[in-house]
Amino acid sequence: MASIRDVAKEAGVGVGTVSRFLNESGYVSEETRVKLEEAMKKLDYTPNELARNLYHKKTGIIAVLVPNISNPFFSEFVGYAEAELYKYGFKMMLCNTEKESNAELEYLDMLRRHIVDGVIAGVHTLDVEMYKKIQKPIVALDRYLGENIPVVSVDHKKGGRLAAETLIANGCKKILHFKGGTEVESPYLERHYEFERVMKEHNISTTCYELEWNRFDFGYYRKIVKDVFSKGIEFDGVFGGDGPAIECMNETIRSHRKVPGDVKFVSYDGTYITEVVEPRMTAVVQPIEGLAKESVHLIHRLIGGRIYQDKNVVLDVELRKGDTTVI
Amino acid sequence: MASIRDVAKEAGVGVGTVSRFLNESGYVSEETRVKLEEAMKKLDYTPNELARNLYHKKTGIIAVLVPNISNPFFSEFVGYAEAELYKYGFKMMLCNTEKESNAELEYLDMLRRHIVDGVIAGVHTLDVEMYKKIQKPIVALDRYLGENIPVVSVDHKKGGRLAAETLIANGCKKILHFKGGTEVESPYLERHYEFERVMKEHNISTTCYELEWNRFDFGYYRKIVKDVFSKGIEFDGVFGGDGPAIECMNETIRSHRKVPGDVKFVSYDGTYITEVVEPRMTAVVQPIEGLAKESVHLIHRLIGGRIYQDKNVVLDVELRKGDTTVI
DNA sequence: GCTTGTTGTGGAACCCGTTCCATATGCGCT
DNA sequence: AGCGCATATGGAACGGGTTCCACAACAAGC
Numbered sequence: 001m002a003s004i005r006d007v008a009k010e011a012g013v014g015v016g017t018v019s020r021f022l023n024e025s026g027y028v029s030e031e032t033r034v035k036l037e038e039a040m041k042k043l044d045y046t047p048n049e050l051a052r053n054l055y056h057k058k059t060g061i062i063a064v065l066v067p068n069i070s071n072p073f074f075s076e077f078v079g080y081a082e083a084e085l086y087k088y089g090f091k092m093m094l095c096n097t098e099k100e101s102n103a104e105l106e107y108l109d110m111l112r113r114h115i116v117d118g119v120i121a122g123v124h125t126l127d128v129e130m131y132k133k134i135q136k137p138i139v140a141l142d143r144y145l146g147e148n149i150p151v152v153s154v155d156h157k158k159g160g161r162l163a164a165e166t167l168i169a170n171g172c173k174k175i176l177h178f179k180g181g182t183e184v185e186s187p188y189l190e191r192h193y194e195f196e197r198v199m200k201e202h203n204i205s206t207t208c209y210e211l212e213w214n215r216f217d218f219g220y221y222r223k224i225v226k227d228v229f230s231k232g233i234e235f236d237g238v239f240g241g242d243g244p245a246i247e248c249m250n251e252t253i254r255s256h257r258k259v260p261g262d263v264k265f266v267s268y269d270g271t272y273i274t275e276v277v278e279p280r281m282t283a284v285v286q287p288i289e290g291l292a293k294e295s296v297h298l299i300h301r302l303i304g305g306r307i308y309q310d311k312n313v314v315l316d317v318e319l320r321k322g323d324t325t326v327i
Numbered sequence: 328m329a330s331i332r333d334v335a336k337e338a339g340v341g342v343g344t345v346s347r348f349l350n351e352s353g354y355v356s357e358e359t360r361v362k363l364e365e366a367m368k369k370l371d372y373t374p375n376e377l378a379r380n381l382y383h384k385k386t387g388i389i390a391v392l393v394p395n396i397s398n399p400f401f402s403e404f405v406g407y408a409e410a411e412l413y414k415y416g417f418k419m420m421l422c423n424t425e426k427e428s429n430a431e432l433e434y435l436d437m438l439r440r441h442i443v444d445g446v447i448a449g450v451h452t453l454d455v456e457m458y459k460k461i462q463k464p465i466v467a468l469d470r471y472l473g474e475n476i477p478v479v480s481v482d483h484k485k486g487g488r489l490a491a492e493t494l495i496a497n498g499c500k501k502i503l504h505f506k507g508g509t510e511v512e513s514p515y516l517e518r519h520y521e522f523e524r525v526m527k528e529h530n531i532s533t534t535c536y537e538l539e540w541n542r543f544d545f546g547y548y549r550k551i552v553k554d555v556f557s558k559g560i561e562f563d564g565v566f567g568g569d570g571p572a573i574e575c576m577n578e579t580i581r582s583h584r585k586v587p588g589d590v591k592f593v594s595y596d597g598t599y600i601t602e603v604v605e606p607r608m609t610a611v612v613q614p615i616e617g618l619a620k621e622s623v624h625l626i627h628r629l630i631g632g633r634i635y636q637d638k639n640v641v642l643d644v645e646l647r648k649g650d651t652t653v654i
Numbered sequence: 655g656c657t658t659g660t661t662g663t664g665g666a667a668c669c670c671g672t673t674c675c676a677t678a679t680g681c682g683c684t
Numbered sequence: 685a686g687c688g689c690a691t692a693t694g695g696a697a698c699g700g701g702t703t704c705c706a707c708a709a710c711a712a713g714c
Binding site (some may be wrong): 008009012014015016017020026027029032051054055057279 | 690691692693694695696698699700701
């Protein structure tokens with residue numbers, strides 16, 4: 001591979017001149033420009049980004065950590081994040097952390113080793129201490145990773161309330177509530193707290209089914225729904241993440257009960273999959289594109305070294321009525 | 328940030344010794360090891376991967392190009408690919424190419440600029456010439472990108488036949504067939520050819536609906552299904568990709584026809600989404616994990632510089648019966 | 655005593671692009 | 685003529701690792 005010195009020699013100029021030409025920095029005469037263009041074409045020269053990276057101590061790569069890329073929430077998030085990163089001139093390194101617990105640590109270490117310029121962490125980690133130590137650009141998606149790490153999330157309290165009010169308005173009396181794992185205090189748990197609070201206010205009984213921590217595959221959702229049904233739990237209204245809600249709805253239909261006639265469903269997240277099932281799922285919709293854009297925006301600002309107060313971002317949620325509720 | 332020279336100075340040794348210690352290459356006395364460990368701890372030293380990359384002319388990063396990461400086929404592929412790459416010590420750069428046509432070119436250019444060591448291309452590109460020029464490790468997922476570029480795909484002919492035979496065995500007489508875009512000759516088109524061939528042999532009439540090239544979002548699938556219904560096309564059997572088949576099934580149910588009573592469905596790909604709808608979709612299943620593993624295996628061998636005949640890989644498909652067919 | 659081999663170490667040269675300083679020319683102005 | 689400034693260029697030093705060569709010390713073998 002031809003280097004900048006080869007080009008300089010070929011064109012009969014110094015390396016500094018070649019560099020100035022390549023980066024449009026400083027003076028280069030028209031005559032020299034022509035010579036350089038010819039030399040570069042002749043040698044099929046391409047700048048080696050690695051050398052640039054070394055000098056500038058940055059790669060333009062952002063690591064995005066998610067527990068499970070196949071889960072619609074994360075695949076939509078990743079898709080939007082990639083597009084937004086691209087706009088800023090960043091490349092995205094994707095890190096699926098479900099497979100091995102130490103993969104997450106390894107990916108974090110890339111920050112220190114200068115392989116990535118920043119990290120957007122959408123993982124449900126237990127080891128928060130790790131993050132606190134790192135003084136590098138990190139943005140957390142819907143998790144608390146330490147006081148200095150900005151969080152991007154939605155108004156989960158409103159989301160929980162919307163879901164509860166919808167099921168109440170639909171006349172549900174026996175609620176089945178799929179709840180995320182509570183091992184780690186996370187923003188998203190607020191929706192469950194609020195949901196339960198509203199239900200209690202209306203004296204409506206709920207059955208809480210707590211999911212395992214950090215499981216996001218539909219096979220698992222199917223398993224827990226089977227479990228619910230085998231236990232003979234009765235319900236006429238269901239609230240849960242898109243996955244559990246959909247699997248539960250399917251099993252409900254298979255056991256010859258009508259949706260929304262006999263059982264109403266409201267799911268949380270509102271990923272595309274809620275519109276791919278029949279009947280369409282009524283859902284509290286998270287603005288996933290907005291979450292992705294804000295995450296990228298934040299990481300960009302952190303890398304730029306701009307510090308500011310109130311770094312956390314909270315976006316709005318809304319209810320999208322489908323056909324699993326009447327109202 | 329401390330450099331290797333700082334460590335050398337701190338420990339009172341030469342840089343070569345530090346490097347040998349770090350890489351377990353060459354002799355380092357026990358006494359020196361202790362001094363170095365202390366110096367590194369004191370300076371909080373971490374090797375700068377960028378400098379290593381520059382010397383070795385590699386980054387350990389593989390670019391994976393897909394048109395739409397939210398589509399279950401690609402998100403599953405990417406998930407498995409990431410896990411497999413991780414096993415080989417590679418990191419994955421994810422490139423969503425749907426958004427802008429020139430993004431693909433830009434990502435390919437990273438090969439020349441030494442940013443990535445290899446490319447796994449799952450894109451539906453029109454500009455095959457680009458790929459032919461690049462003499463770098465590239466593996467194509469289910470596409471032809473030039474004679475020198477190995478292709479990983481499945482036995483689409485068998486897949487098309489399985490689908491056709493299933494619908495025939497179910498007694499279907501009027502087939503609706505969603506066909507992928509034919510702009511580019513691709514391995515996957517073989518399934519459509521074979522499907523039509525078998526149908527013709529049995530004198531069964533089919534209506535072919537050709538999809539736009541390079542569209543993989545469910546919003547689009549919904550649109551084309553609406554189009555089919557508005558045209559009043561009649562059918563009692565449907566074959567298409569997971570997405571079109573599912574959207575078509577949903578619309579069929581909404582128009583009060585029974586599945587599989589009135590209309591049978593067989594979809595192609597068999598991603599997890601076919602098991603998340605009710606009734607479960609009968610599908611020709613592509614071994615996505617196998618495709619991902621083979622792709623990574625190939626790229627690894629290409630980077631290692633091993634050349635061999637018959638580079639292309641063809642994996643088997645099988646039919647998974649769901650509840651959208653009777654037999 | 656001399657060769658040979660193993661262990662151990664320092665540092666220059668290299669990978670390749672960037673930056674900055676030294677230097678030089680030409681032009682306009684006083 | 686002398687000064688200031690824009691234009692233009694070469695090349696050393698730098699970023700932070702890796703490799704290789706030169707050189708030493710010491711033990712074993714003849």
